[in-house]
Amino acid sequence: MTRLCWWAIQITSLHGCHVDKSSRVDRGPAYRLVPFGATLNENGLSTPSFRWRRVLLKVSGEALAGDQKQNIDPKVTMAIAREVASVTRLGIEVAIVVGGGNIFRGSSWAGSSGLDRSSADYIGMLATVMNAIYLQATMESLGIPTRVQTAFRMSEVAEPYIRRRAVRHLEKGRVVIFAAGTGNPFFTTDTAAALRCAEINAEVVLKATNVDGVYSEDPRDNPDASLLENLTYHEVISKELSVMDLTAITLCQENNIPVVVFDLNKTGNIAKAIKGEKVGTLIEGSRNVVTASS
Template sequence: MVGKTKPRWQRVLLKVSGEALAGDGTQNIDPKLTMSIAREIASMSRLGIEIAMVVGGGNFFRGANWAGASGLDRASADHIGMMATVMNAIFLQASLESVGVPTRVQTAYRMAEVAEPYIRRRAMRHLEKGRVVIFGAGTGNPFFTTDTAAALRAAEINAQVVLKATNVEGVYDCDPRKNSCARLLDHVSYRQVAAMGLNVMDLTAITLCQENSIPVVVFDLNKPGNISKALSGDRIGTLVDHIGSSVVSELDRLSDLQQVT
């Protein structure tokens, strides 16, 4: 049950990482996880929230990791990675439609047999009609991440927020895998993300969100109910916006002082 009677957001961009779709990692896509995602999106879509999605492809192929292997150049590797995102998009579309949610896949590549080409006005019309729109193939250009694609599409369709669903609870002040004292941050600013080198999004993506005043919420995809909470605007994970936290600002100031001395 969602805590708010009236959702905070009217139109959202939900970014789902490819690695998160693999679940426990025993297979490329965990169908139980995609069905769980679909059911939560369905419940929120019926409340009138307009939902667009960008999905990664790292569960199949991550271009940056393969560049240089067997003579594969970075641009070609990135194109393979972008095609991997389309496989995830089609799988998510099937999951959503199986629970009664009309869904359209739009891709930055032209793939007329399986998806529509990305057309901004058509995407917005689908959203207005209550359809979930999944954007595949990233931006269609190498050297850009799917996080950047999410920020770009969010700005283009006038989304009010980017919701980034990952395998972690939110944004930490340092790597929790290397430091047991790592602290989960509940609110940071765009500036603090860049200054502290926080692992939220790549700099291009976070800059796009900053320039267009689009807040970002980073949360754990694997916790039941989190997608519904994020879509409805409940406070979970980490919020990134212009304001940030005074506590983090003080940590940032002390860090700057240490660098000066």
């Protein structure tokens, strides 16, 4: 085997590709780098068909807490990392926005604790950075290249948010975790998710929560509440459904960004949502039919 071929094989092991040796030329064997999940036909490379190629995954802080016995449940972060790893190897670009409610929720502490809203929100933003660094460490333990970008500068632990740099990381196959919300008080991390999604030209916001979608009523109050599988932005706003705050859902509506709300705790749901498979509730501009199941 030539030195060139040896290097080709080493490169594939680093980038999640396999070597195709079906093509031969007169000067010796020619190797092509083929991403996992892709196939070769007579017309060349054929890639898998997914609904979305670049996605924004929003993970709430409460979801990271798992059974609520600790601030961050390692089993939850590992489950997220494994499923994100499975789809990034297929060439899907994944960005993540993390919340901080498992550590500190600014809106809950403001006023009653003596903290003004701005101070409480800044503390909450710092909580999201802690979650982001933990999630980054978990992902990198599985070999997933990851970058954390914060809305305000914390150069010793993360990169500052720069849109073009974030997009470049995604193009190189790295997972980018956005922390510190929008960098401003009075805005939620849901709004940060919608904003970052629009900025990096992601195709969908995937909202991972502790429930399996949006219900007609609170299922804790009404056991007969039905799961709404399809909704429009207008229905979410007019019916005051507690999916995302008004600023976030309006931003998604204005930029025609679909939102998928699904249960983080069901194994395989993250990968299904990222691939565009039917899971949870889909919110978009228009729909043909609304189906509901108990």
